[in-house]
Amino acid sequence: MFPIHDNLKGKTAVITGGSGVLCSEMARELGRQGVSVAILNRTAEKGxxxxxxxxxxxxxxxxVAADVLDxxxxxxxxxxxxxxxxxxxxLINGAGxxxxxxxxxxxxxNEGPSEKSFFDMDETGFSQVFATNFTGTFLTSQVFGDELLKQEHPVIINISSMSSYSPMTKVPAYSAAKAAINNFTMWMSVHFAETGLRVNAIAPGFFLTTQNRDLLLNKDGGLTSRSQKILAATPMKRFGDAKDLLGALLWLVDEEYSGFVTGVTVPVDGGFMAYSGV
Known part of the structure; x- marks a missing residue:
């Protein structure tokens, strides 16, 4: 269990996508730290x-019900x-x-008849993924930003991905959107630096979530070939647990710990980025 950060007590956090596997764990920990938490999802029931x-x-x-694109x-x-x-x-921009x-x-x-390739992707789906991950982060930051600036030590945490650094196969829209998140995090950090608002991001490695479970696990619970590739490239040889993100989160939201840190994206990945494959 993490030590209590006394100076977080009494603060308020807004978390979009707050009912998801990763962000719900963040919500629970911030609540334990004495932070009042607003869990935003498209329907309030989810949170x-x-x-x-x-x-x-x-x-x-x-x-609270909220659509990050509205x-x-x-x-x-x-x-x-x-x-x-x-x-x-x-503000934690977790919707995506x-x-x-x-x-x-x-x-x-591969030329010739095959399963769905680059040329078969739907433009609407591509745009939707980019919007949900990137435009939603922009809009939410814009809407809540004026309230953040009224506080003494405001913080925005964006949620990035391993795919932002080196794009994963099969998911071009998601990869492009997360790369944009890293860039936007840096841009906002500079734009707001003199106001005291710090903007950083966390890039989770490979975690089992509701959204990716079918990609990573077979119906019998065994590892898919994609999972086997991931674990072979992860020096710690395991998937992340949602609690693995909490140390980075608490460090980044606590002014006493990271008051001079802004514009960074912190990988929490079991060594995935560091490994060359040999």
Missing amino acids: VSIAEEINGAGGKAIA RSSLEKAKETVLEAFGHIDI GNHPDAITAVETY
Whole structure:
């Protein structure tokens, strides 16, 4: 269990995609640290159980409906959070994901009849994936940013990916969007540096989540060929656990620990980025 960061007590965090496997763990830990947590999802119901868990453990949390691609929806969510907690100190842009129409069935192109290739991807699906991961981060930061700037030590944490550094096969839209997140994180960090708002990102390695389970596990629970490649390239030889992200999160949101850190993307990947393959 992590030590309590006393100076986080009384702060308020907004987490988009807050009911997901990774972000829900972040929400629970921030709640344990004394942070009031607003869990945002497209439907409030998705975050209710997480909020109830935090409240049951003695923390403060609410579940709020918000679509990260709908400015008016985000504005309403901001009003709800302010009514409940009065201020916003931390924004975690966790909403994202992929779409079947933006994924190829093959890793490399082969001429002739084949499964879904680059030329078969749907433009709408590609645009949707980019929008959900990147445009949603931009809009949410824009809507909540003015409230963040009213606080003494505000923080934005974006969620990146291993695919932002070196694109994974089959998922070009997701990879491009996460690369944009890294760049946008740096841009925002410079733009807001003199205001005191710090902007950083966390790039998880390979974690089992609801969205990628079918890609990484067979129906019998065994590893897919893709999983075997991933673990062969991960020196620690395991998938990440959601709790593995919490140390980096607490470091980045705590002004006393990382007050001079802004514009970075922190890999939490079991050594994946460091390994050359030989």
